[in-house]
Amino acid sequence: MDDDLDQALDAVGPRLRDLRRQRGTTLADLSTETGVSVSTLSRLESGTRRPTLELLLPLARAHGVTLDELVGAPPTGDPRVHLRPVTRHGMTMLPLTRRAGGIQAYKLIIPGSDRPREPDPKTHEGYEWLYVLDGRLRVVLGEHDLVMSPGEAAEFDTRIPHWFGAADGRPVEFLSLFGRQGERAHLRARPRERQSPPS
Numbered sequence: 001m002d003d004d005l006d007q008a009l010d011a012v013g014p015r016l017r018d019l020r021r022q023r024g025t026t027l028a029d030l031s032t033e034t035g036v037s038v039s040t041l042s043r044l045e046s047g048t049r050r051p052t053l054e055l056l057l058p059l060a061r062a063h064g065v066t067l068d069e070l071v072g073a074p075p076t077g078d079p080r081v082h083l084r085p086v087t088r089h090g091m092t093m094l095p096l097t098r099r100a101g102g103i104q105a106y107k108l109i110i111p112g113s114d115r116p117r118e119p120d121p122k123t124h125e126g127y128e129w130l131y132v133l134d135g136r137l138r139v140v141l142g143e144h145d146l147v148m149s150p151g152e153a154a155e156f157d158t159r160i161p162h163w164f165g166a167a168d169g170r171p172v173e174f175l176s177l178f179g180r181q182g183e184r185a186h187l188r189a190r191p192r193e194r195q196s197p198p199s
Contacts (some may be wrong), residue, residue, distance in 0.1 A: 011072050012056070013047035019063040019070075020045070034058040036145075067165075090117065091164070096175075103179040110137075112170040121161035128162075128178045129155040135172030138165045 020030055031038045036055060041059045043049035045060075051071075060070045085094045096105040112135075119140040130153060131140070136150045140163040141156055147167045148154060156162065157176070 007053060008071050009049060012051045012070065013045050015070060015072065016041075016059060016063075017045040019065065023063065026036040030059075030062060032086070033062045053134050103177050106176045106178070107133075108164070108174055108176055110164065110172045112165045112166050112172075114169055117165050119165065120164040121163040123161050124158050124162075126158040126179055127155070128158050128176060130164075131152065133173040133175060135170050136167035137172045138167040139163075140165075 020027070025033075027038045027041050029038070030041055034041075036058060040049060040055065044051055044055065044187070055069055056067060060067050073188065085092050088095070092109040092111075094107045094109075096107060097103075113141070119138075121140055130148070132148045132150050132152050134150055139146045139148060139154060140161075141154075142160045142162075146154070164174075
């Protein structure tokens with residue numbers, strides 16, 4: 001641990017010198033900007049002065065970097081989940097959920113093309129629910145060949161041969177909820193309003 005700390009601190013001097021030179025700033029200018037003496041700045045850059053938090057804070061501010069960047073700290077665990085898009089079979093899939101099992105949510109984008117793709121239906125275990133956001137989605141589902149527009153939804157058993165594609169030359173975006181265990185997405189609709197009997 002001590003060796004790692006010493007290495008990190010030893011690397012601060014050259015990093016400070018590089019940052020200052022990249023900005024085209026002299027030691028005198030940096031001294032005026034930070035309130036740290038020219039001799040201290042020079043010794044920090046040469047490594048003969050051990051950096052302290054009191055010295056590094058104004059230098060990080062002056063160079064427009066974080067303290068972590070200044071000392072070359074290893075990246076810490078970011079609590080945010082960064083889900084990365086995956087492209088398969090000409091489709092970009094952006095996962096919207098990240099949990100094992102249960103229903104998985106994806107946003108899918110199929111690019112437009114002058115040459116329509118030939119349907120190649122596949123099957124697998126599970127159940128899927130689709131909702132079209134933009135463009136026109138061609139869905140081949142068993143014997144059915146459908147075109148869905150924005151705002152339309154469909155649900156089906158994925159053991160039925162199915163295939164998706166852009167219905168025309170424009171891209172299409174849609175949401176997909178998929179469960180390998182065959183969970184169904186249940187849509188709840190408002191009950192019909194009772195009509196008053198004619199008087």
